Amino acid sequence: MNADLSLFGNIAVYAIMGVSVIAAIGVVTLRNLFHAALTLAMVLLGTAAVFISLQAEFLAMVQILIYVGAVMTLIIFAVMLTSRLTDESIPQQNKQGFPAFLVVSLLGAVLIFILLQAPWPIHAPGVHSPVSVTDLAKAMLGNYVFPFEVISVILIAALIGAVTIAKKDS
Amino acid sequence: MEIPLQHYLVFAAVLFSIGAFGILTRRNIIGILISIELILNAVNINLVAFSKYTSISPETGQIFAIFIITMAAAAVAVGLAIVISIYRVSKTVFTDEMDLLKW
Amino acid sequence: MDALFVNLKHGILSMAGTFAPDWFVAFLSMLISISAIAVLGPLIMMYLTLIERKIVGRMQNRIGPNRVGKFGLLQPLADGVKMLTKEDIVPNTADRIAHFWAPILIVVPALLVFAVIPFGRGMTAVNLNIGILYFLAVSSTTTIAIFMASWGSRNKYSIIGGMRSVAQMVSYEIPMVLSAVPVILASESLSTGAIVDAQSGFQWFVFTPWGFAAFIIFFLCGVAECNRSPFDLPEAESEIVAGFHTEYSGMKFALFYMAEFMNSFTVSAMTVTLFLGGWDGPLLPSWVWFFFKTYCLIFIMIWFRGTLPRLRVDQLMGLAWKFFLPLTFINILVAGLWFFTGPVARVVSSCAILIASFMVLSYLNKGYTPEKRTYRFAE
Numbered sequence: 252m253n254a255d256l257s258l259f260g261n262i263a264v265y266a267i268m269g270v271s272v273i274a275a276i277g278v279v280t281l282r283n284l285f286h287a288a289l290t291l292a293m294v295l296l297g298t299a300a301v302f303i304s305l306q307a308e309f310l311a312m313v314q315i316l317i318y319v320g321a322v323m324t325l326i327i328f329a330v331m332l333t334s335r336l337t338d339e340s341i342p343q344q345n346k347q348g349f350p351a352f353l354v355v356s357l358l359g360a361v362l363i364f365i366l367l368q369a370p371w372p373i374h375a376p377g378v379h380s381p382v383s384v385t386d387l388a389k390a391m392l393g394n395y396v397f398p399f400e401v402i403s404v405i406l407i408a409a410l411i412g413a414v415t416i417a418k419k420d421s
Numbered sequence: 422m423e424i425p426l427q428h429y430l431v432f433a434a435v436l437f438s439i440g441a442f443g444i445l446t447r448r449n450i451i452g453i454l455i456s457i458e459l460i461l462n463a464v465n466i467n468l469v470a471f472s473k474y475t476s477i478s479p480e481t482g483q484i485f486a487i488f489i490i491t492m493a494a495a496a497v498a499v500g501l502a503i504v505i506s507i508y509r510v511s512k513t514v515f516t517d518e519m520d521l522l523k524w
Numbered sequence: 525m526d527a528l529f530v531n532l533k534h535g536i537l538s539m540a541g542t543f544a545p546d547w548f549v550a551f552l553s554m555l556i557s558i559s560a561i562a563v564l565g566p567l568i569m570m571y572l573t574l575i576e577r578k579i580v581g582r583m584q585n586r587i588g589p590n591r592v593g594k595f596g597l598l599q600p601l602a603d604g605v606k607m608l609t610k611e612d613i614v615p616n617t618a619d620r621i622a623h624f625w626a627p628i629l630i631v632v633p634a635l636l637v638f639a640v641i642p643f644g645r646g647m648t649a650v651n652l653n654i655g656i657l658y659f660l661a662v663s664s665t666t667t668i669a670i671f672m673a674s675w676g677s678r679n680k681y682s683i684i685g686g687m688r689s690v691a692q693m694v695s696y697e698i699p700m701v702l703s704a705v706p707v708i709l710a711s712e713s714l715s716t717g718a719i720v721d722a723q724s725g726f727q728w729f730v731f732t733p734w735g736f737a738a739f740i741i742f743f744l745c746g747v748a749e750c751n752r753s754p755f756d757l758p759e760a761e762s763e764i765v766a767g768f769h770t771e772y773s774g775m776k777f778a779l780f781y782m783a784e785f786m787n788s789f790t791v792s793a794m795t796v797t798l799f800l801g802g803w804d805g806p807l808l809p810s811w812v813w814f815f816f817k818t819y820c821l822i823f824i825m826i827w828f829r830g831t832l833p834r835l836r837v838d839q840l841m842g843l844a845w846k847f848f849l850p851l852t853f854i855n856i857l858v859a860g861l862w863f864f865t866g867p868v869a870r871v872v873s874s875c876a877i878l879i880a881s882f883m884v885l886s887y888l889n890k891g892y893t894p895e896k897r898t899y900r901f902a903e
Contacts, residue, residue, distance in 0.1 A: 312657040313661075320661065
């Protein structure tokens with residue numbers, strides 16, 4: 252199959268980006284917090300799809316495994332434990348809605364303007380081969396072994412801290 | 422024909438702004454935490470896009486992104502433990518009702 | 525005979541290639557794989573329900589369904605008609621979106637995993653170079669659908685069942701992932717095709733000490749992931765009505781049922797791929813061997829259902845965190861040791877370490893069973 256199917260791939264990626272932006276707007280505006288958490292899961296899946304289009308498949312699967320599989324479970328557990336079933340009609344936005352919208356749109360506009368204008372030093376498309384899992388493993392245990400060890404300590408600290416904070420005083 | 426770098430950066434900038442809007446306007450603490458997740462995801466996309474298009478060693482961005490995913494998971498875990506602990510004491514999760522430290 | 529389906533697909537594609545443009549042939553190739561999976565998945569699930577009912581019936585000294593068609597072979601069709609024509613009841617206070625989308629979102633990961641299963645020589649639908657990680661990642665997204673089902677039903681028993689199910693699935697994912705790590709070490713690749721190729725010539729991973737321990741742990745964790753007996757507390761009929769799918773009827777319940785059976789098939793298929801050599805075997809075609817081995821494992825799962833009583837929730841969680849998890853860590857170390865010691869010493873040392881750690885862990889876990897109660901009857 253020597254067909255060039257990249258046009259369909261690109262259309263799919265743009266569609267996923269659009270759906271992710273709409274879902275992100277849903278995350279920050281929905282009143283029902285459970286639905287906001289579900290739209291966050293949609294954004295995370297969209298991000299994983301964008302990673303696949305950037306040829307970072309390992310990172311996409313790690314994103315799905317950790318974010319959608321574990322972090323969403325945590326968030327939804329917390330939503331279910333701290334909300335009553337009749338809570339959706341309470342307004343979820345505080346009174347700073349309009350100034351926040353102005354500031355954030357200004358920030359977004361400035362960022363996008365600079366991004367489109369800056370001369371990024373993009374190298375030619377075929378220079379580096381796509382990153383394989385072997386390359387990631389060599390870098391993780393070669394150059395970046397010190398952050399790797401530190402992050403395992405951080406994870407243990409977070410585990411012990413979360414258990415200590417959340418347990419009942421008996 | 423691959424997607425130009427600027428499209429990924431604009432997408433990440435839009436997600437970042439929406440996440441910032443969420444942090445500034447949500448009343449529920451868990452709502453603020455999930456907006457923080459949006460910002461972290463936008464940063465991850467930026468890192469991976471830059472390392473693929475402009476970097477000499479393209480695996481650097483992905484390693485950085487893996488570390489950020491791990492840190493975000495740890496932060497969310499501890500944050501939610503704090504939220505549950507606060508809910509147990511004061512029965513509320515809304516930020517404008519938690520004013521015990523205000524003078 | 526071995527390459528029957530591969531030759532069939534190539535024949536169709538070359539026939540189409542004579543009159544169609546290139547991109548159409550590429551799409552047609554994808555479409556053939558997708559339609560093969562879309563037909564195979566539900567067909568497997570339908571006849572799995574029949575096989576389970578007949579085997580459980582035989583274990584309980586009765587014949588299973590045998591009225592509809594000869595030997596009950598048309599029973600799944602009758603079940604399907606029943607599920608389709610039942611009235612679809614949605615509780616009045618249910619959360620519409622969550623209640624509607626949960627059954628759909630639980631079937632999607634179950635079907636997606638079929639794409640990386642190596643059914644035979646050259647018969648993987650999509651030969652990803654991160655196949656195992658794809659399977660683990662996609663099957664971990666089932667937890668969100670279970671949350672949606674339990675929370676959307678607004679029913680105390682659903683929420684309890686849903687939380688128990690999610691806690692069980694999340695706890696058993698970790699030993700499952702970690703017990704697949706020695707296999708990845710040994711075959712130096714994450715792709716399912718490469719893992720099966722590394723076991724060719726009857727060098728299956730289950731014949732090594734670390735492979736055997738990892739096989740048992742992976743299989744038991746897979747059974748727990750599918751919420752099947754003896755780990756089926758979340759949907760136990762005598763405990764919490766039906767857990768997270770209490771409020772579902774008709775086609776939506778059929779989707780939950782379908783997802784559970786497809787999950788059990790994919791877990792068995794993955795166990796066969798990782799440990800039992802995939803499609804490797806003498807004489808018979810490769811896909812015959814694959815299905816034979818997978819159905820042997822499914823028979824073992826059905827055997828568990830007919831024989832073992834249900835585990836209590838603290839026993840369930842204790843098994844995952846206090847027994848399987850340390851055992852998988854020790855297993856990874858033993859697997860690493862296997863590749864650096866001589867041929868006789870490695871068998872002896874790894875068996876010794878594994879048996880010693882198993883006994884230590886079972887001794888440490890024994891102290892948590894409650895002591896026998898003494899009853900005082902009224903005189």
